[in-house]
Amino acid sequence: MKNYFKILVASDYSKAGINAERYAIQLSRATNSVVTFFHVFDEPFYFREHFSEFEKLDENPLMSELTDLKEHISDLYKSMGINPTDDEYHCVVRQGPLAEELYIKAEGDRSDFVIMGTHETDLLKAAIEGSHTWDVIKNAPVPVLAIPEGVAFENIKHIVFATEYRKGEIPVINFLASMARQLDARLTILHIYNDVFSKEFENEMFEKFKNEVKSLIEYDKLSIQLIHNNDLVAGLNGFSIKANANWLVMSHERTMFFVSLFNPISVTKKMSFHTLVPLFTVPDNYKPRHEASGVISTNGHTKGEDMYRDFFIDL
Numbered sequence: 166m167k168n169y170f171k172i173l174v175a176s177d178y179s180k181a182g183i184n185a186e187r188y189a190i191q192l193s194r195a196t197n198s199v200v201t202f203f204h205v206f207d208e209p210f211y212f213r214e215h216f217s218e219f220e221k222l223d224e225n226p227l228m229s230e231l232t233d234l235k236e237h238i239s240d241l242y243k244s245m246g247i248n249p250t251d252d253e254y255h256c257v258v259r260q261g262p263l264a265e266e267l268y269i270k271a272e273g274d275r276s277d278f279v280i281m282g283t284h285e286t287d288l289l290k291a292a293i294e295g296s297h298t299w300d301v302i303k304n305a306p307v308p309v310l311a312i313p314e315g316v317a318f319e320n321i322k323h324i325v326f327a328t329e330y331r332k333g334e335i336p337v338i339n340f341l342a343s344m345a346r347q348l349d350a351r352l353t354i355l356h357i358y359n360d361v362f363s364k365e366f367e368n369e370m371f372e373k374f375k376n377e378v379k380s381l382i383e384y385d386k387l388s389i390q391l392i393h394n395n396d397l398v399a400g401l402n403g404f405s406i407k408a409n410a411n412w413l414v415m416s417h418e419r420t421m422f423f424v425s426l427f428n429p430i431s432v433t434k435k436m437s438f439h440t441l442v443p444l445f446t447v448p449d450n451y452k453p454r455h456e457a458s459g460v461i462s463t464n465g466h467t468k469g470e471d472m473y474r475d476f477f478i479d480l
Contacts (some may be wrong), residue, residue: 168196173276176204181282181314191318201255205266231258278308311444325410333449342384354389357400414445
């Protein structure tokens with residue numbers, strides 16, 4: 166079989182969450198992958214004296230929640246015209262904080278990535294109160310794929326990575342090139358600049374960056390582009406839609422100094438609230454455990470990490 170991923174899906178029964186589950190099912194079938202539907206619930210709070218002798222507390226909430234999840238997923242497969250027994254999938258329930266339990270499960274299973282649903286949110290409110298998706302993304306040890314509520318699955322043929330020229334992005338680009346090869350997809354590395362620096366300076370930086378990436382990573386479907394937009398979120402969404410991108414990828418460890426200076430809310434966080442295409446977030450310096458270190462090349466060999474050079478900004 167051509168592809169195989171271990172996908173962990175955060176199931177919460179919300180409309181956005183159900184759309185993400187549908188997306189995960191279709192992605193798993195397209196890539197011969199295995200899905201684990203993972204539901205995390207808080208400990209119920211109640212007073213026993215409030216119940217009459219005819220009312221009985223559920224003494225095993227984990228089993229009750231697992232039964233509900235299994236029924237929900239089975240019904241979801243059937244609603245998509247799929248026999249649930251035709252696919253390999255798993256249902257797991259845990260009790261506790263969502264992000265923490267997801268991290269433990271993802272690392273324990275060596276999941277390739279987590280899938281979550283996201284929906285349009287008021288940015289100011291979200292920045293103050295946060296969101297479940299962003300809470301998971303910001304410290305996730307593995308990549309997280311956030312699926313907007315209204316987005317349907319399409320075969321992954323174009324991946325766009327938004328770069329800030331950071332040194333920590335090199336392993337991320339290497340990982341994405343490897344994934345793009347598995348999916349036979351185009352990989353575009355995109356930098357959006359604003360009016361903080363001159364066009365000449367931006368072009369010089371871009372050419373150095375492009376040459377550096379090309380010297381490190383050889384993939385015949387890799388392209389590197391530079392565009393101008395003073396609104397980074399609009400620029401990323403606009404480019405992704407125009408280029409028919411299936412995933413927009415961002416590395417979220419840190420943001421370039423001028424982004425932090427002029428936009429106190431990180432661009433990745435903004436995108437997790439307002440993305441119009443699936444947002445794939447990958448931690449800086451990310452390397453899958455099962456991958457040998459090195460950089461892929463078209464001839465199947467790897468280039469060692471000692472070939473990483475010093476152009477990239479390491480803030």
